[in-house]
Amino acid sequence: MRIINFIVWLILFSLPMGVNAQGKEVIVKGVVVDGAVRPVEFATIIIKDKLTNTNVTGTTSGDDGAFELATVSDNFYVEVSFLGYEPVVLTNIKVVNGRVDMGTITLNESNNQVGEVVVRAEKSQTEFKLDKRVFNVGKDISSTGMSAMEVLNNVPSVNVDIEGAISLRGSEGVQILINGKPSVIASDESNALGTITAEMIERIEVITNPSAKYDAEGTSGIINIVIKKDERKGLNGSLSLNTGSPANHSVGVSLNRRTEKFNLFSQLGVGRREMPRDKKSINSDLINHSSIVTEGTEYRKETFYNVILGTDYHINDYNILTLSGNVAYEVEDQPSLIRYSQLVNGVEEARWFRDETTDATNPKWRYELQYVKNFKDDKEHQLLFSALGNFFGKDQSSVFTNTVNFGNVDGADQKTATDFQEAKYTFNLDYTNPLTEEIMIEAGGQYVLQDVNNDYEVSNWDNMQWLADDGLTNVFEYDQKVLGLYGTASYEGKKMGLKLGLRIEQTDLKTLLINTQESNDQNYYNFFPSIHTSLKLTSHFSLQAGYSKRIYRPRLWDLNPFFNIRNTYSVRAGNPDLQPEYTDSYELTSIYVLSKASLNFGVYYRYTTDAVENVSVYENNVNTSMPMNIGINHAGGIEFNGKYSPNNWLSFNGDFNYSYFNRKGEYDASSFDFNADQWSSKLVSKLKFPADVEVEITGNYRSKRKTVQWEYEDNLYASLGLRKKMMKGRVVVNLGVRDVFASRKSEYENHDSDYYLYGLTEGRRFFTFGISYGFGDGEAMEYSGRRRR
Template sequence: MKRLLILLQTLSFSVLIAQPPSGIYGGGADRPAWVVIGEIGDEANEALPYVNVELIKLSDSSVLASTTTDGEGKFFLPAEEVAPSFFKATYLSFTPLIIEELNINSPFVNLGRLTMRANNDLLDEVIVEGERSTFELRADMRVFNVGNDLANTGMDALQVLENIPSLMIDQDGNVELRGSANVRILIDGKPSSLLASGTDGLRQIPANLLEKVEIITNPSARYDAEGEAGIINIVLKEEKDLGLNGSVKLQAGYPNNHGFTGVLNWNPGKLNFFSSYGFMYRKMPGERDFRQTYTASDVLDTSYSYRTQGEHFRGGLRHTARIGIEFKPIKKTTFEISAVLGLRDNSNGNTIIYTDFNEANTINTIAQSTRTEDESEEALNWDINASFEQQFGDKKEHTLSIEGRYSDSKDEEAGVFTQLYDTSISTSFNNLYQINTNTENQVDWLAQADYTLPTGSTGKLELGGKATVRILENSYDVQESPTINGIYSSIPGLKNTFGYDESVYAAYIQTNQTYGKFNFNVGLRGEETVIRGNLLNTDTFSSTTNFNRRYFQLFPSASLSCRLSDKHNIQLSYSRRLRRPSFRKLLPFSSYADARNFWRGNPDLNPAYTNSTEFTYLYRAMKTTLMVSAYYRYRTGVIQRILIGGDDGITESIPVNLATENDWGVESNVNLNFSRAFLVNMGGTFFYSNRQGSYENQDLSAKTFGFRGRVSLNLTLWKKLKIQSGINYSSPTQNPQGRSLAFSMWQAGVSIDVFKKNATLALNVNDILNTGRWRWQVETPTLITNGMFQWRQRNATITFTYRFNQQGDRRHSGRPKGGMDMDMDMEF
């Protein structure tokens, strides 16, 4: 910590000396670049007070300025920049008023007297319904507004991520960004107890509680260094409109996928109460099928091979609730406290059929057995967040924010395994009866402070500190009995209790300045990590293993942007990142669901580091938005899972610090607005990876070229009926021990607005052709594997959503809480 404080003090003094004098008009005062005024009344010519009015930028839907009308219905909107924008006014029980194509050639715009109409009247041709685009481009950030995406009807948060270009969900449920599974996932800008057990917690969040997903591929020093590939921030919905408003949603699906969600908000003025609740009952079937052949001395061992076929179902009851209050006692001071609660009561099942052969083919069957698993899981997760923000002076960016969070997670699993042999084929094998228990408790604390100081007319200095503490305990036990009603005893080596403590202390400083068409951001972050692990084996070996790690690292970041014209922008950025091994990768043993395929961790893992450089070009016109990014990543200490085949027919998967890696890629995303009724979005990543490494004298180097992408079509008919269809595709890729085969999935949905646009009825079919299967091949000196796994089969969902006091506006006009503010001085 002492090194962090010295670093922060030195950098702060250096940057403050170098900063330019404040104010360009003298006296430190800055005039607004653009002012829009007017007044609003109803059809009876009565003034409407407290109407929410906003200037919204056309390019990315960010808010330039916002306020409410006074007692006479008048408003004054000062904006710090001039940009193509539209004006929007919202008021309880009135139709939103939207005016497009404001005059940007004058620094002062008077809209005059505007009239708002009651909700039961239609808008005329001059006033159009504004709906936020599906995809937005911001500085260092891609924003996907998923709140009204038909593709996400009836889904959960993990499935929402699967429908986003550049993201992929692998067969283990890990989220991959640009081909890397090491990505930092946040909820409302913060870690969450819902993710304590990995990405499975995302299955607990109904899709319609999500407002947007923010993807940051090259984060600045302000953000945690964790996550080699970048940061994914999931922002939940929260309305800001005055009065009482909300929505309810019912869904039914096949296979079993039923639920209810509700959002309720009340904003009487200085207070904003927000709440949401989601309930899901889900049972999703899937399947697996793979063949393993054991080899010796590069020649097929004709004595042993087997095939594994299986079906599984996962799911149960899941509840997610969120409640909070935002209080503004005075104009520039904001307090907020919120809580999130998650409950999970799952019952999972597995049925696996093993067929053993005495040759490397399917001719001579020597044994066949059926292994069944019945697992129950109960989990309780909850977070409490409190924050304070103070604005100083007249500049919105002169702020101090302080935040604290406490979270608690408890997860209990119990499984019963039965493996019965077919005695008509062989009587040489004994049946297996096993039970396992796994209990995990985790507590997290977070404290953070951030200060932003405007420097000059177009710059700012940011500095802050953060501390996170995690305390975790995991207990695992597998017991076995010769008979189903016999006495069960622990299997040697499979009983342990693992304690894990992790503390991360960080400080950062960065400056952002704009000079004409150029904008630059330079920052430095220091992080000190302290890890303590304790493994206590309570089986017959009765040994104790401890490890302690402590390391301090610096993480610089820099970006340079240039606005070539109103339509063309470029940016060059750099950041250094790291990947800490998760505690699950440090666990000596983790999974026993499949008796022939073990998964365990490695307590000797070290962090992996990444240096990432990215060049981005953005073209933005009225009907077309194109983003192209070229990136290069150099990675050291890459963590890779490898398969080891034993002579007993058991395959073990362990993570190791395998290699160095060079990654090159080109990512693109284009929005084509052919008309107000027809939108096409295409996104994808071409990548090349060169990995160099070895393990136990085995060369595991691999080179691969691949592509991942998504195409989505959106069609609106008669202003009420919406049709959407999307296709995901991932090409084959090489890895150190084999290759992953191609993956594709097709989805389509339709929705219609009813009850004067206060309600929506929607139907969505996911994986229409039932092709969403992961397939892979593995080849080592002792093992050949061909495998297939499917998390869930084709499914269909129908939903009904009713909105009250939202003026038929299907997008949420208020800024969702938890969104991650980026450096927006240069609109990119």
């Protein structure tokens, strides 16, 4: 405890001044029982300010009816309540040596029926908006002290596993926003969402088909966490330790401190992680009856350091300024050993090993500056400006040593050197104005600048010296600027609504190969309309329909023709001539929410032009894969998602997706027309046992699927997690097993009249163990050892 307190106060002392305008901490404790002197579990205890009658802090009673919480208020009273009982208000508070012992508090059964309006005001509920679903956080959640990750788990269609991975309708490719914008807190490189408590959250918005307000780049969905303006004072934080096998070790400290004017947050983390992958490939020349078989294990070992520091400054009731930053540093080591075999007519004629030694350092930084101007006439009347900057660098060197067992092998030792630097800056200006209770307009713009330089050199060992391979060496420059302007107008009545939007984006892309002076400049304008409508048939059942146009812009590695020579017989190259891919997305969804269940059923259709697919070219036993624009793609399907909690100790969250594809296109006089379908499903079961023990079982299945050239085998795998809470939630212990049966793999084949290709990639069964201690107000806010990219 002394070490923990020292770390907490050391970090707080390094933060900007102004956090000491607090009273002394007062500990309030007691026991809640019913008329039969039986403990009342999950009773709500709220501390309120006597002058304003606003909530200061709160908690719930344990299974023995006991509670304990801290406050810095010096003029407060206590309210104790539980559904079906008369609330108790205690105003005669006596503080003795910084402690208040409330003793035994008795709740008597209520003889009156609780009115519907009162219940809705206290309980969290889901609202249906035009282009989104809104989960309003009520007192039943906000007074418990749980973290944002746990609040998300209560939102229909959203699931957060024990390790902190967030999925929307079964897909983990979801973008997390804070107050409508990307944030350091929600970035993939951090787990800082754990520093946000339930009481800080006003609502959570779920958007599955984004309107013209959002970036036109494709996404699996958006989850927007809206933070309250009136945040409570106090300290929240956690200290966590994680370990696992294969190596997955980390230590983290998360802190959040709020005062009248400031919300200060910080996070420190350090860890070590290994990611081994077993790989096998077969390249067969069916004309000459020769094959190359590769098999071995690729490793990626990382040591990482992460620091987050930021503050929200409430200038006054209508102006908020946020400044935050994230600095990370990674050290990589990639030792790998791959066995190669050359066969002719099924007889092995040569065998050799390719040993890789790779070292790399990756510096990263990220900053955010945000200004919010609220207007007095309406809480949704707002002007927001944000600037987000990112930098990623990689200084990597690799040596590949070939050891021949037997046979005639023409392969020299090689080495590579990479100097990679990427800077990305995003500027946003958004204005929202509710003209009336039913009519709202939005307008704004976004400017994104991305500048990349990749210096890549390959050298071959020849005549006792390293000689640069000019055919594989070059400097690639990538410069992209995207300017977007949008406007939306919406009408939302009690039963029906309509939202129209238009986004205009101009893309200016320049690429240059320095050594050869080959350039590729693209400058184009696009219009991205969106239409959303909703029909609320009842308070529990709603229909939503939407259309939006999306774009996929080629990424850096899609365009860079130079590749990694890790496996010289299976390489991936970029295509400098690749064009963007466009998709018209239509969606119709029905949403049904009951007291114990929420059901979502939808149908969708997507029409894609200039569809991007990886195309393999086979020559001299070498498979070279390159992205190409291959015709058009029609895709339709159905989605089903359900969340069901029959009681307070059991819940199920299931997803099912079926899709059908019709692809038409050709490349190099070859037809790529084909029809295919696929389906996937996911089921998550959560069980709560006595003594605050939770078990989570997850099963995933993905059917066989087909692309223009490849066929992928189906895959079934499962994960298991266990969580134990102690010390009234201040200590959380996690135990997890990823891929319990070691069955998660990617197996694929490419059949052609002239060649046959086979690939297999398998991960490992992972065991993880973590323990987190929460201090200040609220429960332990987990700092996950899982590093997300």
